[in-house]
Amino acid sequence: MFDAQMLITTGTDYSVFSPWFPRGGDNLRATLEVVKRGAAATVTVRVFTKNTEDTGDGTDADSVTIAGGAPGRTVAEWATGASKGVKELVRYKFTVSGNAADWTLFRMLPAVWFDSVPA
Numbered sequence: 001m002f003d004a005q006m007l008i009t010t011g012t013d014y015s016v017f018s019p020w021f022p023r024g025g026d027n028l029r030a031t032l033e034v035v036k037r038g039a040a041a042t043v044t045v046r047v048f049t050k051n052t053e054d055t056g057d058g059t060d061a062d063s064v065t066i067a068g069g070a071p072g073r074t075v076a077e078w079a080t081g082a083s084k085g086v087k088e089l090v091r092y093k094f095t096v097s098g099n100a101a102d103w104t105l106f107r108m109l110p111a112v113w114f115d116s117v118p119a
Contacts, residue, residue: 003107004035004105004106005094005106006103006105007043007094007096007103007106008096008102009041009096009097009099009100009101009102009103010101011099013095013096013097014095014096014097015093015095015096016093016094017048017091017092017093017094018091018092018093018094018108019091020050020058020089020090020091021089021090021091021111022088022089022090023049023086023087023089023090023113024111024113025113025114025115026079026086026113026114026116027077027078027079027086027113027114027115027116028047028077028078028079028086028090028111028112028113029075029076029077029111029112029113029114030045030066030076030077030078030109030111030112031073031074031075031108031109031112032045032066032073032074032075032106032107032108032109033068033072033073033074033106033107033108033109034068034069034070034071034073034074034104034105034106035071035106035107036071036104037070037071037102037105038098038101038102038103038104039099039102040069040098040099041069041097041098041104042067042068042069042096042097042104043067043068043094043095043096043104043106044065044066044067044068044094045065045066045067045068045092045093045095045108046060046061046064046065046092046093047060047061047062047064047078047086047090047091047092047093048060048061048090048091048093049061049086049087049088049089049091050087050088050089051087051088051089052088052089058087058089061078061086061090062078064076064077064078068104068106073109079116090111092108094106
C-alpha cells in the first residue's frame with residue numbers, strides 16, 4: 001500500500017514511478033483511491049514490469065489504465081500470459097494531468113494477487 005501522495009501539475013502532465021515490488025501471482029488487481037483533488041486534476045496509473053535481470057525502467061504491461069478524477073476508488077486487473085506480461089517485478093507509473101497548479105491526493109491500496117485456474 002502506498003500512503004496518500006500528492007502530485008501537482010504545472011499545466012503539463014507530470015509522472016512518477018513507484019518502487020519495484022515482486023509479483024505475487026498470475027494476476028494483479030490494483031485499486032486507486034483518489035482522496036481529494038483540485039479543480040480538474042486527474043491521475044492515471046499504468047503498470048510497468050520487468051524481470052530481475054533486466055535493466056531500465058521496464059515495459060508497459062499492456063493497455064490497461066486506471067484513471068481517477070473524482071474522489072473514490074477505481075479498480076483494474078492485469079494478467080500474465082503471452083500477450084499480457086506481468087513479469088517478476090512490478091511498479092506503477094502515476095501521471096497527473098490538469099491545469100496549472102492542479103493537484104490530486106491519492107493512494108494505492110495493497111495489490112491483490114491471484115493465480116489463474118486452468119479450465
